[in-house]
Amino acid sequence: MHPCLSCGACCALYRVAFHWLEAAPEYGGRVPAALTEPLDGHRLVMKGTKHRPARCVALEADIGRHARCTIHADRPGVCREVAPSWEFGAVSPQCDRARLAHGMLALTPADWTRPVLPATAMTVHAGSNDDDPPPLPAAPAAA
Numbered sequence: 001m002h003p004c005l006s007c008g009a010c011c012a013l014y015r016v017a018f019h020w021l022e023a024a025p026e027y028g029g030r031v032p033a034a035l036t037e038p039l040d041g042h043r044l045v046m047k048g049t050k051h052r053p054a055r056c057v058a059l060e061a062d063i064g065r066h067a068r069c070t071i072h073a074d075r076p077g078v079c080r081e082v083a084p085s086w087e088f089g090a091v092s093p094q095c096d097r098a099r100l101a102h103g104m105l106a107l108t109p110a111d112w113t114r115p116v117l118p119a120t121a122m123t124v125h126a127g128s129n130d131d132d133p134p135p136l137p138a139a140p141a142a143a
């Protein structure tokens with residue numbers, strides 16, 4: 001399982017700010033405007049992330065157990081830019097900081113090299129997949 005699907009920490013730590021054009025459909029923006037609020041003259045934020053403690057309104061999660069971005073296909077660009085640590089062979093400071101802030105360990109290269117188990121084996125794998133969310137790749141946020 002992708003580590004983000006059992007995490008969600010970055011979506012519940014950082015301010016998620018981006019240019020208002022990203023929520024303007026007339027200019028091709030796809031972020032649902034109703035889930036945003038103004039930050040300044042040029043930027044919006046995802047609701048829930050303007051102040052601490054932050055938690056994005058689009059996050060459906062039990063942090064550290066399961067997590068899902070409910071607007072994954074239309075999430076802001078800034079959310080797409082934060083990679084989980086070691087997914088692409090490098091540390092992601094924002095990922096590490098968010099996980100540590102939520103009491104989790106930072107990801108390691110080993111988190112990406114575990115064998116993919118067949119579906120029948122996964123049902124009895126430690127941690128149980130019974131309450132896993134649908135396999136939508138969640139992506140992190142940062143500000």
Ligand code: SF4
Binds near residue numbers: 007011085095099141
């Ligand atoms: S990028 Fe890191 S902090 Fe964010 S959800 Fe994925 S694993 Fe968690």
Ligand code: SF4
Binds near residue numbers: 016056057060076
């Ligand atoms: S990926 Fe972005 S929009 Fe989706 S829940 Fe996380 S912070 Fe919110």
